[in-house]
Amino acid sequence: MTRVNGGGRPAVVLLSGGMDSAVVLALAIRDNWFPCALTISYGQRHSVEIAAARRLAAAFGVDRHLVLDFDLTPIGGSALTADIPVPKRPRAPGEDPVPPTYVPARNTIFLSLATAWAEVLGSRDIFIGVSAVDSAGYPDCSRDFVLSFERLASVGTRASCAAPPFRVHAPLLELDKSATVRLGLELGVDFSNTWSCYDPMIDGTPCGCCDACRLRSRGFESAGVHDPVFSLETPK
Amino acid sequence: MTRVNGGGRPAVVLLSGGMDSAVVLALAIRDNWFPCALTISYGQRHSVEIAAARRLAAAFGVDRHLVLDFDLTPIGGSALTADIPVPKRPRAPGEDPVPPTYVPARNTIFLSLATAWAEVLGSRDIFIGVSAVDSAGYPDCSRDFVLSFERLASVGTRASCAAPPFRVHAPLLELDKSATVRLGLELGVDFSNTWSCYDPMIDGTPCGCCDACRLRSRGFESAGVHDPVFSLETPK
Numbered sequence: 001m002t003r004v005n006g007g008g009r010p011a012v013v014l015l016s017g018g019m020d021s022a023v024v025l026a027l028a029i030r031d032n033w034f035p036c037a038l039t040i041s042y043g044q045r046h047s048v049e050i051a052a053a054r055r056l057a058a059a060f061g062v063d064r065h066l067v068l069d070f071d072l073t074p075i076g077g078s079a080l081t082a083d084i085p086v087p088k089r090p091r092a093p094g095e096d097p098v099p100p101t102y103v104p105a106r107n108t109i110f111l112s113l114a115t116a117w118a119e120v121l122g123s124r125d126i127f128i129g130v131s132a133v134d135s136a137g138y139p140d141c142s143r144d145f146v147l148s149f150e151r152l153a154s155v156g157t158r159a160s161c162a163a164p165p166f167r168v169h170a171p172l173l174e175l176d177k178s179a180t181v182r183l184g185l186e187l188g189v190d191f192s193n194t195w196s197c198y199d200p201m202i203d204g205t206p207c208g209c210c211d212a213c214r215l216r217s218r219g220f221e222s223a224g225v226h227d228p229v230f231s232l233e234t235p236k
Numbered sequence: 237m238t239r240v241n242g243g244g245r246p247a248v249v250l251l252s253g254g255m256d257s258a259v260v261l262a263l264a265i266r267d268n269w270f271p272c273a274l275t276i277s278y279g280q281r282h283s284v285e286i287a288a289a290r291r292l293a294a295a296f297g298v299d300r301h302l303v304l305d306f307d308l309t310p311i312g313g314s315a316l317t318a319d320i321p322v323p324k325r326p327r328a329p330g331e332d333p334v335p336p337t338y339v340p341a342r343n344t345i346f347l348s349l350a351t352a353w354a355e356v357l358g359s360r361d362i363f364i365g366v367s368a369v370d371s372a373g374y375p376d377c378s379r380d381f382v383l384s385f386e387r388l389a390s391v392g393t394r395a396s397c398a399a400p401p402f403r404v405h406a407p408l409l410e411l412d413k414s415a416t417v418r419l420g421l422e423l424g425v426d427f428s429n430t431w432s433c434y435d436p437m438i439d440g441t442p443c444g445c446c447d448a449c450r451l452r453s454r455g456f457e458s459a460g461v462h463d464p465v466f467s468l469e470t471p472k
Contacts, residue, residue, distance in 0.1 A: 066310060066311075068307075068310055068311075069307070070306055071304075071305070072352065074302060074304060075302075075304075075349070075352050075353050075356055076356060077352070077355060077356030097397055098394050098397060102394075103352075104351070104352040104353075104355035104356055104393065104394075105348050105349075105351040105352035105355060105389070105392065105393055106352070107392065108348040108351060108352075108388065108389070108392050108393075109345070109348040109349060109352060112341050112344040112345040112348045113311070113341075113345060115340070115341040115344060116308065116311050116313070116339075116340040116341035116342070116344075116345060117311050117340075119313060119340035119341060120311055120312060120313030120340055139391070139392055139393055139394060139395075139396040139397065140392040140393070142391065142392075142396070144391045144396075145388070145391050145392040145396075148384070148387050148388040148391050148392065149388055149392070151384050151387075151388075152344065152381070152384040152385055152387075152388050153341070153344070155375070155378065155380045155381050155384050156341065156343065156344050156375055156376040156378075156381040156384065156385070157340065157341055157344075157375055157376070158334050158338075158340075158375060159375075160375040160378070160380075160381075161333055161334060161375065
């Protein structure tokens with residue numbers, strides 16, 4: 001499995017503990033960056049993903065892993081940060097295109113924190129695992145969003161005084177979950193260290209029917225690969 | 237003094253407790269917005285400004301005042317959030333144009349949080365008290381920064397699905413501190429409720445020589461007005 005060799009330039013890698021950010025971390029390491037992993041504990045319903053982020057950082061040999069407590073529950077407004085039910089079926093036509101699990105401005109907040117840390121580390125590079133293809137309808141996963149943030153970070157930080165500008169690397173932007181699974185396996189990602197479900201069961205297993213579970217299981221199924229954490233066919 | 241009348245549309249007003257955000261709050265109220273004030277306790281050296289924000293919100297009759305704990309000290313990198321001295325003299329020619337009191341990506345982080353809260357409140361309007369003229373050299377106080385954030389918020393939130401876009405109101409952008417003082421007095425701002433000094437003395441008085449104190453005292457002096465909190469001529 002790919003592990004940090006320590007020789008590269010620093011980059012901040014947003015690491016949620018999900019499968020996408022795990023693959024992005026593996027890509028950053030493969031491409032010889034020195035990854036500084038950033039995980040945000042924001043009061044998410046599935047806080048179990050933070051333990052997954054720690055397992056991933058350890059498995060990849062990441063030296064710098066910052067876990068920040070940034071409680072977004074006082075803002076709320078999402079099924080992940082407030083007392084709003086997590087939908088357990090696909091959205092019907094005519095329903096709000098943005099699902100209740102969207103956390104208002106979450107990726108903007110996360111990228112701002114990544115930008116702040118990058119400045120302190122002397123880096124201008126941030127990695128994020130957004131996909132415009134399989135994003136469950138979140139507006140903060142588009143190419144336009146990524147490019148807009150890149151511009152913002154470049155004009156609103158020390159980068160405005162001296163080059164280079166910021167770069168937001170989003171290598172999964174055009175990949176669906178199936179391609180992400182295959183890429184992760186090529187890079188030696190151990191998906192048993194990742195977590196996706198928004199609404200874990202009382203026994204600690206994934207619910208199997210939230211958007212995150214459905215996107216994940218569809219990805220593994222299309223890739224023809226068994227999900228080590230959960231599969232609808234073979235519940236643990 | 238201008239007070240909230242309760243009839244207007246909601247807008248998130250970033251309220252640090254300093255004189256600029258106090259004037260911006262007064263402007264938002266004058267212009268019939270329903271201000272939802274947002275203050276961030278980020279581990280700043282001058283956390284006394286949070287008490288000032290509470291006094292201001294109370295004085296203006298603001299019903300919604302959210303004080304969020306978002307500790308930026310694990311990121312550090314600034315004289316306000318790490319063990320780095322606050323400069324006590326003007327910068328010399330050739331020195332770093334961005335002073336050590338710059339908090340990496342602070343306004344980006346604050347505006348992201350304001351955007352998140354605005355989404356929950358059903359608002360697309362944010363007020364911020366940045367000045368491109370008297371900003372102590374901070375890169376996150378420029379018109380380009382404000383416009384870039386406006387665009388980012390409009391493409392990375394529910395606003396990307398349905399108009400209107402986000403608007404970041406920065407009514408002090410082209411004002412120097414003297415004009416801000418005069419405007420505040422016209423609007424009935426009680427500046428004794430505000431706090432500016434980055435590095436308060438052990439007896440709780442402003443140091444008088446940090447950038448924030450110098451900008452403030454220059455503003456009051458040029459406006460020909462006595463600063464109720466501190467003046468270099470008449471220390472309390």
